[in-house]
Amino acid sequence: MGAEIGATTSLFPFNRRMVDYLNATKRSEIAQYAQRFSHNLKADEGCEYDQNIEINLSELEPHFNGPFTPDLATPLSKEIVYTFAEEVKKNNWPQELKVTLIGSCTNSSYEDMSRSASIAHEATEHGLSVKSKFAITPGSEQVRATIERDGQIGAFEEVGGLVLANACGPCIGQWDRKDVKKGEVNSIITSYNRNFTGRNDANPATHAFIASPDIVTAMAFAGDLTFNPVSDTLIDRASVLVVVDPKSDRLQLLHPFTAWNGETHSDVKVNSI
Incomplete structure (x- = not known):
């Protein structure tokens, strides 16, 4: 984030899509007010900067950041050094x-939650459940209510996720963590905005990493920090082959009925025994 590299102000130029968003979230009066001053909510014409950095998002692969600082970034699989x-x-x-x-304020939009819920739903179809504890923090009541309405909360809970209150929560240390003792070395991964020492759970021995909501959700099913969601695979429910001796006079394998041909019978006689 900007503060970590010394920025005092970060500006995203105001545009039409922001107006659409404010209107959709019942804040049209703010949209109208912002439009009146939109000329101030963008860079000055012809302005110059000390440095311009262009990032091609289509070439940017997932990264893990951390531990103990958000600016220690390592690509998931692209080999630069390791x-x-x-x-x-x-x-x-x-x-x-x-x-x-x-979750938290940074990565809990409806889009973020929908992508993560899609991963959870796909895992359910393959008989998987999370191996790590999996907690979800909606960033607002509107997000919470919307993802409950549209089934994302159900998708998270079905794989073993726990939906927390829509608040800052563990992102700012509001976490009454019980699974490890203070001082116990362990790893967690979040989609929160910062991961300084002890920030999430007040345990200085917790190695906290940051990734996107999609990657964090996938990692929950692996429970292993070395798992690569892009290239590695997980084993789903095992198929079981039941072997029955064809000569058995006690057990018998049942075969499915012939598929219905679509015709409905009428005037069928029922014989009494």
Whole structure:
């Protein structure tokens, strides 16, 4: 975030899509007010900067940030020096993921939650449930109510997720954590905005990493910090082959009935025994 690199102000130029968003979220009076001053909510014409940085989002692969600082970024799999899995082993970071958390004000939009819920739903269809504790923090009451209405909360709960109150929660340390003792070395991963030492759970030994809500959700099913959601796979429910001796006079494999041909019978006689 801007503050971590010394910025005192960060500005996203006001545009028409922001007007649409404010109107859709029942804040049309703010949209009208902002439009009156939209000429002040953008860069000055012909302004110059000390540095321009252009990022092609289509070429940007997922990153993990951390531990202990949001500006230690490691690509998930692109090998610059070490991949993230190699960094985990090289630095002896705790490989087991104790808790995964998504949400807070930064990454809890309806779009964020929908993508994560889609991953959870796909996992359900394959018989998977989370291996790490999985907590979801809606960023506002509107987000919470909307994702409850549209089934995302149900998708999270079905895989073992716990939906917390729509508040800052563990992002700012409002977390009465019980699964580890203070001082116990462990790893968590969140989609929150910061991960400074002790910020989330007041435990200075907690290695907190940051990733996108999609990646965090996928990691919940692996429970392992070296898992790569882009290239690695998880094993779903095992198929069981039941073998019955064809000569058995006690057990018998049942075969499915012939599919219905679509015709409805009438005047069918019922014989009494």
